[in-house]
Amino acid sequence: MIGPGFHHAEGPLRLEARVVVVGSGAGGAAAADRLAAAGVDVLVLEMGRQEAPATFTQREEQMFPRLFQDAGGRTTLDGAITVLQGKGVGGSTLHNLNLCKRVEPELLDRWASDRGLPELPQRLSAAYEAVEQDLSVGPVPEAMINRNNQLFRAGAQALGWANGPLKHNRVGCIGSGFCELGCAYNAKMNAARVLLPRAVAAGARVVTGVRVERVRHRFGRAVGVRGVTAQGHPVTVDARHVVLAASATGSPALLVASGLRDRWGQVGAHLHIHPGGTVGALFEQPVRGWQGIPQSWECTQLLHPTDPARRVWLLPVFGHPVATAALLPGFGEAHTRLLSRFEHLAAATAMLHDYSAGRVSADRRGRPLIRYQVDAADRAAMAQGLAAAAQILLAAGAEVAVIPYARPAELRTQDEARQAADRAVRRLDPPLAAVHPMGSLRMGADPRTSACDGLGRLHGARRIWVADGSLMPSSTGGPPQLTIYALGRLVGEALVQVA
Numbered sequence: 001m002i003g004p005g006f007h008h009a010e011g012p013l014r015l016e017a018r019v020v021v022v023g024s025g026a027g028g029a030a031a032a033d034r035l036a037a038a039g040v041d042v043l044v045l046e047m048g049r050q051e052a053p054a055t056f057t058q059r060e061e062q063m064f065p066r067l068f069q070d071a072g073g074r075t076t077l078d079g080a081i082t083v084l085q086g087k088g089v090g091g092s093t094l095h096n097l098n099l100c101k102r103v104e105p106e107l108l109d110r111w112a113s114d115r116g117l118p119e120l121p122q123r124l125s126a127a128y129e130a131v132e133q134d135l136s137v138g139p140v141p142e143a144m145i146n147r148n149n150q151l152f153r154a155g156a157q158a159l160g161w162a163n164g165p166l167k168h169n170r171v172g173c174i175g176s177g178f179c180e181l182g183c184a185y186n187a188k189m190n191a192a193r194v195l196l197p198r199a200v201a202a203g204a205r206v207v208t209g210v211r212v213e214r215v216r217h218r219f220g221r222a223v224g225v226r227g228v229t230a231q232g233h234p235v236t237v238d239a240r241h242v243v244l245a246a247s248a249t250g251s252p253a254l255l256v257a258s259g260l261r262d263r264w265g266q267v268g269a270h271l272h273i274h275p276g277g278t279v280g281a282l283f284e285q286p287v288r289g290w291q292g293i294p295q296s297w298e299c300t301q302l303l304h305p306t307d308p309a310r311r312v313w314l315l316p317v318f319g320h321p322v323a324t325a326a327l328l329p330g331f332g333e334a335h336t337r338l339l340s341r342f343e344h345l346a347a348a349t350a351m352l353h354d355y356s357a358g359r360v361s362a363d364r365r366g367r368p369l370i371r372y373q374v375d376a377a378d379r380a381a382m383a384q385g386l387a388a389a390a391q392i393l394l395a396a397g398a399e400v401a402v403i404p405y406a407r408p409a410e411l412r413t414q415d416e417a418r419q420a421a422d423r424a425v426r427r428l429d430p431p432l433a434a435v436h437p438m439g440s441l442r443m444g445a446d447p448r449t450s451a452c453d454g455l456g457r458l459h460g461a462r463r464i465w466v467a468d469g470s471l472m473p474s475s476t477g478g479p480p481q482l483t484i485y486a487l488g489r490l491v492g493e494a495l496v497q498v499a
């Protein structure tokens with residue numbers, strides 16, 4: 001018998017719960033929190049471990065295997081785009097960069113009209129407020145804007161481009177700069193620090209080390225889940241309701257593997273990932289991008305919530321040494337020469353508010369397979385975005401900005417940077433990474449064009465709910481976690497009414 005609290009699965013398990021939640025990231029934690037607060041018997045299953053922040057070593061080779069799916073090596077099926085996602089109690093909120101931003105009202109209205117969700121904007125607005133309060137969301141203090149971000153801001157302002165500060169969810173941050181490898185100072189007000197302990201205090205059970213492989217169902221109605229421990233022991237859960245919160249890759253993969261009827265082919269479709277490319281730049285003075293909060297400023301000159309002509313979000317980025325070495329162009333001595341100037345390196349990313357859509361399917365064990373290709377319009381936007389990022393860095397005083405194409409574009413003037421917008425972005429050239437999968441079980445009133453309804457229930461099934469980034473009706477063009485927390489909360493509240 002497993003009581004309220006955090007437990008690690010060591011052997012075979014047979015459990016019962018009123019509601020079983022698969023995944024403990026932003027969405028799953030928010031749903032579990034609401035269910036537990038209402039006194040519902042809720043069991044959370046998480047494939048990763050409960051991590052102790054004090055043991056985070058700030059070393060890439062140690063933290064990537066601990067905190068990231070596939071040790072950080074997950075990619076799209078063609079290998080072209082790295083897709084970074086987290087694991088462990090708190091999911092991707094353990095290693096994310098804590099940016100918090102609501103979806104712009106124009107995009108919310110578009111979701112309401114296009115997807116038949118008239119009440120969503122108002123419901124989300126209330127949920128945003130509650131989540132922002134729970135997670136202590138506020139502006140990044142001016143004193144914590146690091147040199148990399150200051151340079152980015154100066155560049156955007158020198159060009160006269162739209163730019164501004166970002167909000168975050170940190171309390172007690174000392175600016176160590178290692179957010180992406182987990183916070184050793186436990187300063188992130190995330191699912192692991194705030195929501196899951198609160199859910200457990202209210203009676204929730206969280207069992208780690210269980211990878212769910214199937215939703216068990218009869219005649220289209222969920223009856224529980226089946227999974228395995230890390231050592232291969234079977235885990236079976238009987239539950240009245242199943243909430244899938246295994247992320248926008250994990251949840252559709254589980255549904256595909258479970259063999260539920262998907263009449264309109266909506267399960268796993270419409271995947272967006274915000275692919276991003278990076279531009280590096282060398283400055284005469286040290287930048288020391290590893291010191292301080294990694295991201296705190298944005299440039300929205302090329303971004304509009306609903307106008308496809310503006311679909312690039314620009315912001316500073318910082319790579320730890322191994323990631324930077326992998327991205328820097330050149331070989332041998334030339335590569336060593338560049339890396340020896342690591343201290344002088346600033347970087348910016350161009351992230352697509354992508355209209356390209358991929359699809360998630362599954363292997364035999366329910367693990368996600370991600371098909372996604374950047375379409376021609378998004379490739380053109382990426383070239384434009386990379387050129388704009390170079391323009392910002394040069395306007396801030398960089399000696400040279402480098403776009404890491406296979407034949408690197410070394411840009412020294414605004415003219416050269418502007419011309420880089422005409423260069424063709426191809427598959428694998430330059431390398432792209434994605435950190436925001438979403439939309440693969442999107443919400444909408446019409447089962448022919450969406451997988452879930454406005455409350456997060458899977459169309460065409462009974463007692464199966466979704467509470468993660470899969471629900472997004474489109475790409476958001478900004479940091480998605482706040483919306484995922486808010487959607488998870490709304491799903492939890494809706495489920496309380498019937499559980």
Ligand SMILES: Cc1cc2nc3c(=O)[nH]c(=O)nc-3n(C[C@H](O)[C@H](O)[C@H](O)COP(=O)(O)OP(=O)(O)OC[C@H]3O[C@@H](n4cnc5c(N)ncnc54)[C@H](O)[C@@H]3O)c2cc1C
Binds near residue numbers: 213436
């Ligand atoms: C490097 C990086 C930086 C980021 N920075 C930001 C940022 O600054 N701001 C922002 O808004 N967003 C950021 N994000 C994205 C954000 O963290 C995610 O969008 C968000 O956490 C997704 O929430 P989710 O609930 O959909 O999934 P996740 O948070 O990924 O949680 C899913 C959980 O399900 C578990 N799981 C998966 N499959 C199974 C299974 N079969 N059985 C059991 N458990 C399973 C996983 O282990 C994981 O814990 C960042 C992401 C990355 C990778």
Ligand code: SF4
Binds near residue numbers: 175180182
């Ligand atoms: S910058 Fe702040 S939140 Fe990020 S790892 Fe360091 S102390 Fe933690």
